[in-house]
Amino acid sequence: MTRPAWWQRFRARGVFWRQLLRFATLNVPPWTEPVIIAFWSAFFLFWGPARRGLMRNLVVIKPRSLAIVNFFRCYRVFWNFAWTIADNIRFKESRSIPDWEFTGWKYFQEMQSREGAILLTAHMGSYDLGAQLFSETSTRRIVMVRAPEGDSETQEFEEGHAAGGLRIEFNTRASDLAIDLLSVIRDGSIVAIQGDRVTGDIAFLPATVFGQPTRVPAGPFALALAARVPIYPVFVVRLGRRRYRLMTSRPIELVRSRNRDADFARAVEQWVEELERAIAEGWFQWFTFDPYWPEIAA
Amino acid sequence: MVHVRSVLAGDRSVTMNVIADRPEARLLPSRHHFAIARLVAFLRLQLRADGRSVETPEHLILPIDRDQSSAEIYAIATWVFLTTASYFACLLPLPLPLALLAAIPLAFIAIHIPIVVGGPLVRLLAGEKNHVRTISAITMGALLISSLYIARTATWARVVAWLFLTVVAGNAIAAVILWMLRGRVQAAEKRCAE
Numbered sequence: 001m002t003r004p005a006w007w008q009r010f011r012a013r014g015v016f017w018r019q020l021l022r023f024a025t026l027n028v029p030p031w032t033e034p035v036i037i038a039f040w041s042a043f044f045l046f047w048g049p050a051r052r053g054l055m056r057n058l059v060v061i062k063p064r065s066l067a068i069v070n071f072f073r074c075y076r077v078f079w080n081f082a083w084t085i086a087d088n089i090r091f092k093e094s095r096s097i098p099d100w101e102f103t104g105w106k107y108f109q110e111m112q113s114r115e116g117a118i119l120l121t122a123h124m125g126s127y128d129l130g131a132q133l134f135s136e137t138s139t140r141r142i143v144m145v146r147a148p149e150g151d152s153e154t155q156e157f158e159e160g161h162a163a164g165g166l167r168i169e170f171n172t173r174a175s176d177l178a179i180d181l182l183s184v185i186r187d188g189s190i191v192a193i194q195g196d197r198v199t200g201d202i203a204f205l206p207a208t209v210f211g212q213p214t215r216v217p218a219g220p221f222a223l224a225l226a227a228r229v230p231i232y233p234v235f236v237v238r239l240g241r242r243r244y245r246l247m248t249s250r251p252i253e254l255v256r257s258r259n260r261d262a263d264f265a266r267a268v269e270q271w272v273e274e275l276e277r278a279i280a281e282g283w284f285q286w287f288t289f290d291p292y293w294p295e296i297a298a
Numbered sequence: 299m300v301h302v303r304s305v306l307a308g309d310r311s312v313t314m315n316v317i318a319d320r321p322e323a324r325l326l327p328s329r330h331h332f333a334i335a336r337l338v339a340f341l342r343l344q345l346r347a348d349g350r351s352v353e354t355p356e357h358l359i360l361p362i363d364r365d366q367s368s369a370e371i372y373a374i375a376t377w378v379f380l381t382t383a384s385y386f387a388c389l390l391p392l393p394l395p396l397a398l399l400a401a402i403p404l405a406f407i408a409i410h411i412p413i414v415v416g417g418p419l420v421r422l423l424a425g426e427k428n429h430v431r432t433i434s435a436i437t438m439g440a441l442l443i444s445s446l447y448i449a450r451t452a453t454w455a456r457v458v459a460w461l462f463l464t465v466v467a468g469n470a471i472a473a474v475i476l477w478m479l480r481g482r483v484q485a486a487e488k489r490c491a492e
Contacts, residue, residue, distance in 0.1 A: 026427070027417035029434035030365040031331065032409050034375035039406045094428055097316070099324075099366065102357035241368040245355075 004151040015154040018089075025090045034241075037082045044078035050289035056296045060210050061283050073284065080285040084126040084238055091129055098129075101239070104248035111232045111248065112138055116185035118231045120220050120252075122196035122275055123287045130236035130246060131192050141189040143181065145219075147199040178223065185227040192234075193220045196275055197288055205264055207272050210279075212293040221267050224254045231267070233274040237282050249274050315362040322346050323360045323490050327483055333473035334465070335370040340479070343486050378441065381462050382408050385448050388455035412437040442466065 009016040028036055045051055051074050058070040065073075090096045102108060111117045119142075121127050128144075135142040181191050195217055198204045203222070204215035224231045230251035237245045252270045257263055279286050317323040325343045327336040365371065386401035386408070387394065416436045420429045441462065448459035476483060 023417060024413070027413050027420075027429050027433045029430060029437055031371050031374040031434070032378060032413075032437060034372055035379045035406065035409050036413075039410075096363055096365075097359075097361045099361065100359040101355040103355065105356040241371065242366055243368070 041079040056291040076284045088129045098242035101245045108248040115188045119192040120195040125236040125238045144192045329366040337472045384458040388453040
């Protein structure tokens, strides 16, 4: 990846904003934080493409809602986004952790006790914080796969500020990564992947979410089939200020049969069921700023 | 079952105490920032000693961190914001409704000033580390000075200023009471963590 031009650091996904947030977590008094976040959440509303993407997604999630209502819902999404990224950076910089509640604790423990598993999550709440935290508390090594950053500076920043036990892999080189992840799972580690959206040229499977056709990444399902391990749907939901819930659901077991497409379809159906439930309950913290459904994007 | 343990040693050797599966630990005075809030938390913790059941999630981890109380932090943030906005509104040479309207964005900007100006200065003097305590002191100092000034004016905002000064004085008294009760507070916290 080539070095970006100096001005690119100020783009919406540029490194400047992450550096600014890091500065804020090291300098903002906690008792002025809500005011600061309220201000910057309003500032995010000027980020046109993200706001429009959110509004389009909200039309599908909340079909009978008014545009003006969805505009204010965008503010709520940005408010939650600001808090979660701030919590994430605060953990990285000062090891300050939020309150954690767990549901599906038996599935979570089962996942930790297994020799290798796949943790499938979505861009909800603080998935980064969850991965960072459990990489440091879990006896298992966590490998987090995520979409590549827009430029090398931002990617370096993210890699340089990761937790000790966490390895971040950017899914840019799909074929090499698949072999690497397979060996990681066979070594007993947990691979955490976001399974709600397809970015770049990665392989995908067709799915229907909220009644609209879309695509989900094929990687986690192919990996589960190859490694013969279950997929655990896990969502990290923000409940309030410095308060999160980690929800682990019944594992998705991929059983190999003669019809691979049908195997995948069954697994995708179970995943979509979990995903829909999580998004319906927590639409205000589903951080998908691009139009999710190809039809509404067109 | 209770575990008080240090986690997150990680690569930076920083530890934090957490309490597991004790929802009433949310009321620990150590999880509150200001003395008044700590005192209220202590009193609530004492009242909760009657064994009333609290809704318990399947598994719960509560860190012992003085900034964990949302109710306290939101209350202080709202109060600081409204106080700052009131000071601007009374100083602006505009009719009151217009002044109040103009004061809202000004208060948002003013609350950023100690961070934006103080942050880089402190960083220059003390290096790149966590300066939250220093910036907190600067911000509270600025509010205190502003309140002392406004309290001496003949404007309506002097009521707000006196309220601010009264709460600051109340916090100081609460700190003294907490110091006197420190043994009982520690015992109550220990009981909750056992």
